[in-house]
Amino acid sequence: MNSVYLGNNYLWTSFESLFLPYVIELLVPSRLQTIYLGIIAFAGIIIGIAFNFLSGSFSDKFHSRYGRRRPMILIGSIIVIFSLLLFIIIKETIVTIFIIYILIEIGSNIAYGSYQPLIRDIIPESQRSTSSGVGGFFTLIGSAFGFGLSGVLIGTGRIELATVLILITIAAGSIITIFTIKREDYISNSEIIRRKLSGVIKNFKQSTKFKWMAIANFFITTGSSGLVFFEYYYFEYSLDLKDTAIYVAIAGVTILLISALSTVGIGILADKINKEIFLLIFPLISGFSILFISFIHAFYLFLVLGSLIGIAYGNYFTITNSYMSFIVPHGSAGKYLSIFLVSTEIGAAFSPLIYGLVLFLFRGMGSAEYSRLFELSSIFYFIGFALILLKVVNIQGTANGRA
Numbered sequence: 001m002n003s004v005y006l007g008n009n010y011l012w013t014s015f016e017s018l019f020l021p022y023v024i025e026l027l028v029p030s031r032l033q034t035i036y037l038g039i040i041a042f043a044g045i046i047i048g049i050a051f052n053f054l055s056g057s058f059s060d061k062f063h064s065r066y067g068r069r070r071p072m073i074l075i076g077s078i079i080v081i082f083s084l085l086l087f088i089i090i091k092e093t094i095v096t097i098f099i100i101y102i103l104i105e106i107g108s109n110i111a112y113g114s115y116q117p118l119i120r121d122i123i124p125e126s127q128r129s130t131s132s133g134v135g136g137f138f139t140l141i142g143s144a145f146g147f148g149l150s151g152v153l154i155g156t157g158r159i160e161l162a163t164v165l166i167l168i169t170i171a172a173g174s175i176i177t178i179f180t181i182k183r184e185d186y187i188s189n190s191e192i193i194r195r196k197l198s199g200v201i202k203n204f205k206q207s208t209k210f211k212w213m214a215i216a217n218f219f220i221t222t223g224s225s226g227l228v229f230f231e232y233y234y235f236e237y238s239l240d241l242k243d244t245a246i247y248v249a250i251a252g253v254t255i256l257l258i259s260a261l262s263t264v265g266i267g268i269l270a271d272k273i274n275k276e277i278f279l280l281i282f283p284l285i286s287g288f289s290i291l292f293i294s295f296i297h298a299f300y301l302f303l304v305l306g307s308l309i310g311i312a313y314g315n316y317f318t319i320t321n322s323y324m325s326f327i328v329p330h331g332s333a334g335k336y337l338s339i340f341l342v343s344t345e346i347g348a349a350f351s352p353l354i355y356g357l358v359l360f361l362f363r364g365m366g367s368a369e370y371s372r373l374f375e376l377s378s379i380f381y382f383i384g385f386a387l388i389l390l391k392v393v394n395i396q397g398t399a400n401g402r403a
Helices: 003-027 030-061 070-089 094-115 118-122 125-155 159-180 197-206 208-225 227-238 244-270 275-293 299-327 333-361 367-392 395-399
Strands: none
Touching (some): 003 070, 003 125, 003 159, 030 070, 030 094, 030 227, 070 159, 125 159, 208 275, 208 299, 227 333, 333 367
16 A cells, blocks of 8 residues: 555655756756746645645545545546656656646645545554554655666666656556555545634644744755755756766665664664654754755765765654654644644745745855855754754753653
8 A cells, every 4th residue: 555655755756856957957048947946846846735635635525436535546646647758758848847747746746645544544553653664665765766766867868768667656556556445445434634724723823832843844844855956956066076867866875775774773762862852953963964065065075964964854854753742732633743744845845946046046156056055954954943942842851851
């Protein structure tokens, strides 16, 4: 059932890190590439968020002879496959690329928005942690394919083949998922959560600690999420690396592997040490590491600092998911975590737009324009750290090691 994670992350990692920067570079003058990339990424993610929510809400109430979630997963997957076919055939104008990316975001979020509730629908509580672990494994493999396989293929001029492999993976994952949930999709024991704006605002205000954690999370996500879109241009224009896609692949797989290995040790420590310590440490490590990147001009140093960021940023979200379960009201976890997810998604949408604008405003400054980018990213991280320090954690309790 979790195979859908592999296809989606293979797709998203490939497009965000490689496909969009690569194609935009071919179609747009260098002085406009970053702003075009930022706008396209922002529009796609924002529209994707809307369709994710609509798909999940609609599939809650939808009934048909084919089930509740399956038709939406199928429709979303067909839209993605159709969009990838268009990408293979026609990608000669920036308008075409914009439309195709929007369609990919719509399709993938229709499928993903209907898939997400399945954990509550058909997975017993005793098996949900295992299911999440399997989902995390498929997410990791999908991201590795996105960086590694797509990077190598684009670096050797075979973007069409890279697209075909993603298409096949999406199709196979969707078919496996649809047939896996065939019987269980007809009857659901899930709660239908009505998310009205007034209710969201009311719930958001009920927990001061939760509210500030969501705001801090927005800044931390904004600090990091958009950087992946511009890594390709940073390697090419600031580090002056040839075969840029190959270096993106090396960096992505290396950082991903080190981050994944670190989660084991951090997970063990997090059960023995106050989680609030990690909430403070990880944003601070990421902020300083990103700030230091603005002073270096060597790929191997980027790998070192990038690995630190990968360890800190990846484990921040792992720890955050666990921490949130302790600070939300009992019996309302789903509702509150949905609101927290929105802070992540909105940060992820605005991040590439902000960074694209920064690079556009400082264009022509060489490596200095990317220094401004990394400085701003670190500021977002430090703001998130300050909010967690001042508004979320219990300093005395943290110092005494209490959970």
